[in-house]
Amino acid sequence: MPPLAGWTLWITGFVGKAPALDHVMRFLVNDFFIPLVICLIMLTLWLGYSDRTKRERIQRTIMNASVAIGISALFVKLINNFVNPWPRPFLVNDSVIRESARRAAETIFYFPHDPTFPSNGATIAFAAATGVWLGNRTAGAILYVLATLWAVARFYAGIHFFVDVAGGAVLGILTALFISKVFMPRVEPFPTWAMKLCRLLYLA
C-alpha cells in the first residue's frame, strides 16, 4: 500500500452521494475529453498569432511541450517496466479500500489493469501545462487547471492513489522543465530544422 492510501477511502466515499458530481467526474475522467481539449488549446496557440516573431516563439514552446509529452510518456513506460510498487486501489489487499475503490471505478470509469504508478494521464497533462506555461502564462494556467481536474477525477474514480497522480504531476513538470530548458537548446539545430520543415509544408 502506498503512503496516504487512506485518502482514497475518503474521496471514493463521495461517489454515489451526489449524482451531479458523479456525472461531471464521468465526463472529466475519460480518456478523450481533457487530453483533446489540451491538444486543441495547443493547436490554437500554434496558429493563433498574427505577428511572425511571436508566432515563431510560441511554436517553439508548443514543440517543446509536445516533445515533453512524448518523453514523459516514455519515462512512465520505463518506470512501469522496472517498478510496480503497488496495485490499483480496487485490487489492494485492504478490503475496505478495495471495495470502496471498486464501487467508485464501476460507477465513474472502468477497471484499467496497467500499472498505477505514476499516473500516465497526470504525467502528460502536467508536462503539457508546464511546457506551455513557459511560453504563455495564461494558456499555461488554463492547462494546469485542466491537468488538475483530470488528476482529481482519476483519484475520485478510484483508479489511482493520491501518490500516483502527485508522482505523475511531479514527473511531468520536471520532464517539461528539463526538455524546455536543457534538452531542446542542446540539440540545436534539429528543432530549427524541424521548424523549417513545417514551414516548407505550410504547417508553421
Next chain:
Amino acid sequence: MTLDYFILVFISSLGVYQIAAIPAKLDGLCFFRHPVIQYIFGMLAIIGVFGWFFTSTDRNIHTSVEGSQQLGLFLGSIIASYVFTAILSSIMQAKVNSQGSTPREGKQYDMGIETLKKTTLFGGIMSSLRRERKDKV
C-alpha cells in the same frame, strides 16, 4: 471507436483552424469573409462534435484507442483537417474571386503559414512554383 475519435479530432480541429485564423489574419484558411460568422461556425463545429461524441454512446469503456494509437490518430486527423481546410478555402475563395472581387495574390516571398495571410494554399504553392521556374530561367 477509432473512426469516432478520428471524426471528433477532424471536426474539432476544423473549428479551431477557423477560430485561430481570425486573430492570426490567415485569410487563406478562412471559409467565410465575416469573422463573426467564421467564429460562430468554428464554435458550433467544436461544440457540436464534442456533443455528438460524448452523448452518442458511453465513452468510459476500455478501448484500443489509447496511448500511442491515440497520438497517431490525433496527428493524422489534425493534418487531414488542415489539408481539407486549405483545399476547401482555396476552392471557396477562388469561386468568390471569380465573381468579381480582386484576388489577393501576386508575388510573395513569405514562407509557411505566413503566406496564407495573402493568398490561399493553392495560391501559395502556385506562387512558389512560378518563382522557382523564374529563378531557373
